Amino acid sequence: MSDPVVSVRGLRKTYGQFEAVAGIDLEIERGEIFAFLGPNGAGKTTTVEILEGFRSRTSGEVTVLGIDPARGDAAWRNRVGAVLQESNAEPGLTVRESLQLYSGYYLEPRDIDETISLVGLDEKADTLAPQLSGGQRRRLDVALALIGDPELIFLDEPTTGFDPSARRTAWHVIEGLRQLGKTVFLTTHYMDEAEELSDRIAVIAGGQIVAEGTPGTLGGRNRMASTIRFTLPDGTGADDLPPGLRALVAGDDGRVVTLTTDTPLPHVGALAEWALGRGLDLPDLDVRRPTLEDVYLELTEEPA
Amino acid sequence: MSTPASQGGVALVLHQARFDLRGFIRNRQARFFTLALPLIFLVIFTGIFGKDTVDGVPLKLFYVPGISAMAVIAASFINLVISITVLREEGILKRRRATPVPAWVLIGGRTLMAISVSAVSVIVLLLVGRFGFHVHLPARAIPGFALTVVVGSITFCVLGYAFSTAIANEDAAQPMVQAVMLPLYFISGIFIQPNALPSWLSNIAKVFPVQHLAHGLQHGFLAPTGHGIVWSDLGAMAIWAAIGVVVALRRFSWLPKAATG
Numbered sequence: 435m436s437d438p439v440v441s442v443r444g445l446r447k448t449y450g451q452f453e454a455v456a457g458i459d460l461e462i463e464r465g466e467i468f469a470f471l472g473p474n475g476a477g478k479t480t481t482v483e484i485l486e487g488f489r490s491r492t493s494g495e496v497t498v499l500g501i502d503p504a505r506g507d508a509a510w511r512n513r514v515g516a517v518l519q520e521s522n523a524e525p526g527l528t529v530r531e532s533l534q535l536y537s538g539y540y541l542e543p544r545d546i547d548e549t550i551s552l553v554g555l556d557e558k559a560d561t562l563a564p565q566l567s568g569g570q571r572r573r574l575d576v577a578l579a580l581i582g583d584p585e586l587i588f589l590d591e592p593t594t595g596f597d598p599s600a601r602r603t604a605w606h607v608i609e610g611l612r613q614l615g616k617t618v619f620l621t622t623h624y625m626d627e628a629e630e631l632s633d634r635i636a637v638i639a640g641g642q643i644v645a646e647g648t649p650g651t652l653g654g655r656n657r658m659a660s661t662i663r664f665t666l667p668d669g670t671g672a673d674d675l676p677p678g679l680r681a682l683v684a685g686d687d688g689r690v691v692t693l694t695t696d697t698p699l700p701h702v703g704a705l706a707e708w709a710l711g712r713g714l715d716l717p718d719l720d721v722r723r724p725t726l727e728d729v730y731l732e733l734t735e736e737p738a
Numbered sequence: 739m740s741t742p743a744s745q746g747g748v749a750l751v752l753h754q755a756r757f758d759l760r761g762f763i764r765n766r767q768a769r770f771f772t773l774a775l776p777l778i779f780l781v782i783f784t785g786i787f788g789k790d791t792v793d794g795v796p797l798k799l800f801y802v803p804g805i806s807a808m809a810v811i812a813a814s815f816i817n818l819v820i821s822i823t824v825l826r827e828e829g830i831l832k833r834r835r836a837t838p839v840p841a842w843v844l845i846g847g848r849t850l851m852a853i854s855v856s857a858v859s860v861i862v863l864l865l866v867g868r869f870g871f872h873v874h875l876p877a878r879a880i881p882g883f884a885l886t887v888v889v890g891s892i893t894f895c896v897l898g899y900a901f902s903t904a905i906a907n908e909d910a911a912q913p914m915v916q917a918v919m920l921p922l923y924f925i926s927g928i929f930i931q932p933n934a935l936p937s938w939l940s941n942i943a944k945v946f947p948v949q950h951l952a953h954g955l956q957h958g959f960l961a962p963t964g965h966g967i968v969w970s971d972l973g974a975m976a977i978w979a980a981i982g983v984v985v986a987l988r989r990f991s992w993l994p995k996a997a998t999g
Contacts, residue, residue, distance in 0.1 A: 486836060511838035522829060525765065525824065525825075525828075525830075526765055527764075535757040539742075539743055542741075579836075
C-alpha cells in the first residue's frame, strides 16, 4: 500500500470575499491519470498552482509526493514536472537547446533525443522554439516538463485552443506518459479529453467538487436512463405506438419522438417489431446513453 | 551522470549564462541596441566633435569613455529590463521556477551574461577609439577602468532587475528604459561634455548613477597620473546597487503581471 502521490484535505483559497476554492478533498494514486474537469473560473488553475507550489492557500492540508508544496525545495522539484497553462518558448533557443538548458537543472535528467522523440519533435529538433506551431510548442512544453524524469506531471489545460488534429497528437503524447508509469494531474474543460485520457475524473464547479468517478460512472452516468430517438414515418403518430412504448415517451413534437428507459434493448426490439409489421423504416433511429458532456453540463450548470 | 546541477552552483550559473548569451546573440533587436548603437554614436560624436577642445582637452577623450558608459548601460540595464520583462510576461520565468534551479542561479547567469556583453562592447569601443581616433587608455589606468566597467555593469544589472518590476508588459519595456536613460545620457557627460552644462543640471546628474559611471570611466583618460579608480564614483554606484537590491527583493516577481492582476 503506497502513499497517495497527491493528497488534499479541506483545501480553501479565498481572495477577499471571493472563495475560489471552497474546501476540496482529492487523493491521487501512483500511476494514475487524473483529470480535473471544470468550466473556466471554477477553481481548477488555483488548485493546480497551489499543488505546484506557486500559490499559497488559505487553509487545508496538502501534500504532493509527501511534501507540502508551499515548502517544496529543489529535491522536491526534481520529482515534479509542470506544463503551465501559459508559458511561451525560450527565445533564441532551438528545441534541442531548450531541452539542454532545462536538463542541466536536474540531477538525473532523461536522455534529450529520446525525450524529443517521445513528443514527436524529431524533425523540429534544430528549429528555433518560437517558430514552432502552437501544437508543437505545447509538445515542447511537455518535453521540458518531462526532461527531469519526474514522478508526477501537472498538465494545465494542455490543448486549449488547438485544432482537432493537434489535440489528437497531444493526446497521443499524454497517453505515452501512462506507458512511462508517470502520475498525471490533468486539468481541462473538454469532457472528451478527460474521457479519452483519464482513469478518474473529478468535476469542480464554483470551487467545490461536485462529482468524482471513472469516465464511465461519473455523476451516476452508468445508472442514468438511455434515450431512444427516431422520426415518425409519414402518416403515423405517437399514439400508434404499442402501449408499452407509449408509456416511455419523454418528448414528442409530432415528428421526432424520444423515449427514455433503463433497459433499452427490449424496447428497441418492440419498436422494430412494430415498424417492420407495418412495412416502415426508421432511418434515423438513435439509441444513446447520456454522454459525459450531458452529465458534465448538468453538474456544472449555474443555478438560475 | 554528471549534470550542471550536480556540479554545484558555479557550474549551474555558467550553464545558465551560456544559454542566456546564445539567446541574446540570436536577438536582432538586442544586438542592435546593445552593440551597434553605441558604436554608431561613438563614430558620429567623435567624428563631428572629437577634435574640438575644451580647456585644451580634445572632446574625443570624453566620448570614448562616455560612450563606453552608454554601452555598459545598454548591455546591463536596458538589455535586462527588456529581456526580463519578456521572460516574465511570457511565463518563461515561472516555468523555470517550476524546476529545481535556484533563483540566484537564474539571476546570476543573466547578470554574468550582461557583464560579458558589457565587456565585449567596451573593448570594441576602445579598439575603435584607439585605431580610428587615436584615443589611448594609459596602461596604468586599465585596472581602474576595468574595475569601473564591472562595478557599473553589476550596478546597472541590479537596477535592471529593480526597474523591471515597474514595467507592466513587453511593449512598455523599450520606451520606458529609453525615457529614463536618454535624458540622463545628455546631462551625465556622455553626449555633452560636462563642463558645458549649467551647474544646476550637473548637480542633478550627480544624484544618478549614470554620471558616476561616465565620470569614473573618463577619469582614466583625463587624469595625468594614478590608477584610474575614482572611489567616490564606485561608492555612489554601490549605493545605487544597494537601493536596487532592496527594491528588487521587495517587488520582484517571477510570475506574469498580466495573470496575477
